[in-house]
Amino acid sequence: MDTEKLLQEIFQLDPSLQSQEDTIRKSLKKIMKAKPDVAFDEDFKQNLISELLTLASEKNHSSFNLSTFMKNLSYIFGAGILAALAIVPFVSTPNTDIAMMEKDPTPQIIVENTSADDFDFLAEDGDITTADIAEGGRGGVQTSKMSILPYPRQNNFSYNYTGGSVELTEAELPVIKVKNVKTKALVNSVFKTLNISQMDIEAFSNLHVGSVNFLEDRDNGYSISVDFHNGNVSINKNWARWDQDRTEKFVINKDEVKESELIKIADDFVKKYGIDISHHGKAELEENMEIILQRAYKPENYRIVYPLLVDGTKVVNQQGGMTGIFVNVDLRTGSVSDVHGFESQSYESKKYPAMTDFSPIQKFLEQDNGNSFVFEEKEKGDFVKLAQPERVWMQYFRHGKGEAKQYLVPALVFTPYDTKADDWAQNKKVVVPLIQDMFDKASK
Amino acid sequence: MKNDQQLLSAYIHGDDAAFAELYEKYFSKIYNFVFYKVYSQENAEDITADVFHKVIENVDKFNAKKGNFSQWIYSIARNTVVDFFRKRFPTDNIEDIFDAPARDDVEREVSAKISLEKVEKYLRTLKPQQREIIILRVWENLSYKEIALIIGKNESAVKMSFSRIVGKMNPDLLLLYFTLLNT
Numbered sequence: 001m002d003t004e005k006l007l008q009e010i011f012q013l014d015p016s017l018q019s020q021e022d023t024i025r026k027s028l029k030k031i032m033k034a035k036p037d038v039a040f041d042e043d044f045k046q047n048l049i050s051e052l053l054t055l056a057s058e059k060n061h062s063s064f065n066l067s068t069f070m071k072n073l074s075y076i077f078g079a080g081i082l083a084a085l086a087i088v089p090f091v092s093t094p095n096t097d098i099a100m101m102e103k104d105p106t107p108q109i110i111v112e113n114t115s116a117d118d119f120d121f122l123a124e125d126g127d128i129t130t131a132d133i134a135e136g137g138r139g140g141v142q143t144s145k146m147s148i149l150p151y152p153r154q155n156n157f158s159y160n161y162t163g164g165s166v167e168l169t170e171a172e173l174p175v176i177k178v179k180n181v182k183t184k185a186l187v188n189s190v191f192k193t194l195n196i197s198q199m200d201i202e203a204f205s206n207l208h209v210g211s212v213n214f215l216e217d218r219d220n221g222y223s224i225s226v227d228f229h230n231g232n233v234s235i236n237k238n239w240a241r242w243d244q245d246r247t248e249k250f251v252i253n254k255d256e257v258k259e260s261e262l263i264k265i266a267d268d269f270v271k272k273y274g275i276d277i278s279h280h281g282k283a284e285l286e287e288n289m290e291i292i293l294q295r296a297y298k299p300e301n302y303r304i305v306y307p308l309l310v311d312g313t314k315v316v317n318q319q320g321g322m323t324g325i326f327v328n329v330d331l332r333t334g335s336v337s338d339v340h341g342f343e344s345q346s347y348e349s350k351k352y353p354a355m356t357d358f359s360p361i362q363k364f365l366e367q368d369n370g371n372s373f374v375f376e377e378k379e380k381g382d383f384v385k386l387a388q389p390e391r392v393w394m395q396y397f398r399h400g401k402g403e404a405k406q407y408l409v410p411a412l413v414f415t416p417y418d419t420k421a422d423d424w425a426q427n428k429k430v431v432v433p434l435i436q437d438m439f440d441k442a443s444k
Numbered sequence: 445m446k447n448d449q450q451l452l453s454a455y456i457h458g459d460d461a462a463f464a465e466l467y468e469k470y471f472s473k474i475y476n477f478v479f480y481k482v483y484s485q486e487n488a489e490d491i492t493a494d495v496f497h498k499v500i501e502n503v504d505k506f507n508a509k510k511g512n513f514s515q516w517i518y519s520i521a522r523n524t525v526v527d528f529f530r531k532r533f534p535t536d537n538i539e540d541i542f543d544a545p546a547r548d549d550v551e552r553e554v555s556a557k558i559s560l561e562k563v564e565k566y567l568r569t570l571k572p573q574q575r576e577i578i579i580l581r582v583w584e585n586l587s588y589k590e591i592a593l594i595i596g597k598n599e600s601a602v603k604m605s606f607s608r609i610v611g612k613m614n615p616d617l618l619l620l621y622f623t624l625l626n627t
Contacts, residue, residue, distance in 0.1 A: 006582065013607035024610065028582070035583045038479045040472065044489050048496065049467050056460045056500050 003028050120398070121175050121350065121407055122437050159414075159430065161365045163388030166358045166412070173354035173434055176310065176393065176408040179346040217241075220335075222273075233342035235273075242333075251334030254298040259289045266304040266327040269336040280306035280324050281314070301337065302329050308341070310408060315393040320413045320429025323395060347408075353436045354410070361432050364443045365414065386414040386430065394431050410434045448513035456503060466513070467496060473584075474521050477594075480579050481525045491528055495521045511596065518594040574609050581606055 007025055011018050201207070214224040215238050223238040252261065263283045270277055286303040308315040308324035315323045323341065330337040355361065365386060389412035396407045414430040433439055446454065446462070448469075454462035474495055479488040498520050506516055573595060580586045580594065588606070592599045 010607060010610050013603055014610075017607070017610065032582060036479075036483075038476045038488075040475045041485070041489070045471055048471075048493055049464060051493075052467065052496050052500060053460055053464060055497065056455070056463045 003032065120405065121177065121352065122435075159365045159384050159386050159416075161362050161386045161414070163386065163414075166361075166389065168354070168356050168358055168434065170354055171356060172351040173410045174349040174351050175410070175435060176347045176349045178343065178406040178408070179348060232340075235336075235339040237337055250300075250332050252331040254300065254331055257302070257331060259285050262302050262329045263304055265329050265334065265336060266306075269327060269339070270306075270325075275325070275339070277306045277325060279310070280308055282306070283327070286322065286326070300331050302331070303327070304329060305341075308343075310347075310393050313391060313393055315395060315408055316411075316413055316429075316431060317395050318431055320392075320415070320431050343406075355434045355436055355439055360439070360443065361412070364432070364439075365430060384416040387417050389414045389432075392431070394433060396433075409438065449508055452503070452506065452513055463500070466499075470514075470517055471496075474517065476584060477518065477521055477580075478525060480583070482528065487528065491521070491524050494524050498524065512593060514590070514593045515596050519596070574605065577602060577605050578609060 003025060006028055007021070010024065011021075017024060209228050211225060211227045211229065213226075216222050216224075217238075219241050221238045221241050222235050225234050225236065227233070262285065266283050269275075270283075283304050283306050286305045292299065292302075304327045305322050306325040306327070307322050317323055325339060325341040327336055328338045328340075329335070392411050392413045393408035394411035394413075396409045398405045398407070411431050411433045414432070416429065433442070446465070448466065451462040451466050455466070471492070475488055475492045478491045478495070479485070482488055482491065495517065499517060502520075506513070511519075576595060577591060580591045581588070586594070588599045588602045592602045595602070597605075
């Protein structure tokens, strides 16, 4: 509180006090100086909210609600993984000038702008390698440069882009970084609760919570696993409370399974447990049902995906595959066996120089691929047509110091169609990052 | 951003995180408010915890037509402090430490080691609510509007009280009050 401001305020309230101006000024200054230190103990504050939320939850809820539970975790554990609902200024504006980009009307996830030096998206020393890139379990070849997938370009066919030029107008585009999480909350309370006194927990330095599980204590209940290290949450069956009968009896017939039935099971689960899918698209089967049913082996589980949308734009992995909340439906029990893909939606963004010319991208798509890994010789002239691309966010991971940093990079995904090549080629989407430096390193 | 009433409503309808937001907003305010009345960290913590427990336990009794949440939670805090002193001094009506008799057992509990005997001599000239207004305005830097919400008066009445306290009270006495408060 400013003394002079307060003084003026007092005189305004009672002008007659101006005759005592000097005395009152001195008094006010001393009064303000006399303000005691009332700094509270942060541990007390943190412990109290944990206690209160437990009480609040007991009083307020007769049934479990995952969405509420997850929100509460963010308060109990501190800001981070589940601070998805934190309100921060939205400044990231993905390129909306690309004609084919369809905006989804779902609410925006809010992204915090940053100028922080530790954003660390593109290392200056050029140390980006394929080790940085998720290879979807296919393995990869170490190289000194980054690559655009499919990598390695193990194609015995050529791409033929037929979509026409794409207008790229923004000189800079935001790259989004998914904030990592570290929490020290719970460490002391866990040891206190378990009454473990055989070790001095204080002797360990910089302890953080790695992961924690919560078990629904009822028959056919679920467990929730929170992985702070990688910033994700998953739901699994609490197997100890499920019938272990593995007979050939199926609630849903493997030969007569319908996509709509699977989606309904997923939707019902999402609804029952209050899972917030407001930042995700409508549920869809991860793989095409027709293709699945043509296979000799009929699966017992199907994955339903609610595609993640950031600012209305899909997030894909580097193979162009969907990301989001995956709900696994078990035909044997006719129920959901697990749910994955809850990730921190606490984001920050930073702008980088972007591709403003489409021609290098087209040239890259149609260049000779080298064919260093040819599985099967094909007739010359085999090609895969690529249609006009869709604007997406591409997941990009960087690893180091025992942790993975996840970024969402603005990108174009090209989907093959009308191919004369094999089925394998048909599924190979090409995802091209629109950040200039990243593209340059990958395409050289 | 949701206002207090919306947060309270969200909590009542099952969103515990809304309660956590209210807690985040009011924790330090209530803690400070209580501390200035009891002048002891330990007692301030106990009472603050009591206040928030009471909020949860009585949330269904909150009536928005009778006042806003801010006024409600501060009144709970004020009453909890009164209860605290009532347990210690059953025969007196005490709202804060400055109303308490200068007894050794109280003095030992006061972290700031206030000389209650001296303070009492001067502070009995101020009513508890007047002390609240001065403290909330000068130390907590709350606006008159906020203070009005807390003590349940209108803004102009608070302004009038403030100028009256400052004007009518001997400035030396006022100074002594605050100085002794923190010695």
